[in-house]
Amino acid sequence: MPVKDGQVQPDIVAKWAANAPLAMIDQYIPSLKKYRAIAIDVGTKDSLLTSNQELDRALKRFGVTHIYEEYDGDHTNRIADRLETSVLPFFSGNLLFSPGKTTRSPSQ
Numbered sequence: 001m002p003v004k005d006g007q008v009q010p011d012i013v014a015k016w017a018a019n020a021p022l023a024m025i026d027q028y029i030p031s032l033k034k035y036r037a038i039a040i041d042v043g044t045k046d047s048l049l050t051s052n053q054e055l056d057r058a059l060k061r062f063g064v065t066h067i068y069e070e071y072d073g074d075h076t077n078r079i080a081d082r083l084e085t086s087v088l089p090f091f092s093g094n095l096l097f098s099p100g101k102t103t104r105s106p107s108q
Contacts, residue, residue, distance in 0.1 A: 021055055029062045037094035038066035041086055043073035 002012045017023060025032075032038065038059070042052040049070070056068040069086065071078060 020051070022051060022058060025055070025058050025062070029064065032059070032062075032064045036096070037090070038064065039086075039090050040066065040068045041082060042070055043075060043078065044070050045072075045074040047075065 002009055002016060040052055040056060042049055046052075052068075056066070059066050059068075067090070071082065071086075073082075
């Protein structure tokens with residue numbers, strides 16, 4: 001975490017900034033355009049709202065097809081609801097598996 005014992009850790013903050021999606025997006029546009037589906041889901045009271053809005057604008061500017069959705073909530077308070085109503089349906093509609101391949105349960 002960027003704060004330890006109440007003190008900001010500059011080296012950790014620098015690593016977070018260097019690896020932020022907005023800092024790296026330009027170099028990954030060709031790869032992002034190959035994805036079958038990309039979705040961004042963020043609460044209107046989330047501290048990451050502004051950066052997610054900027055990411056949405058950047059993806060649009062570079063012509064990367066994606067879904068962007070804001071919901072009434074913060075970073076954690078609606079996780080169960082969002083998984084059920086947004087995340088799982090998104091995966092269900094977009095994940096593909098090779099024909100003839102079977103999946104194994106974790107107990108197998």
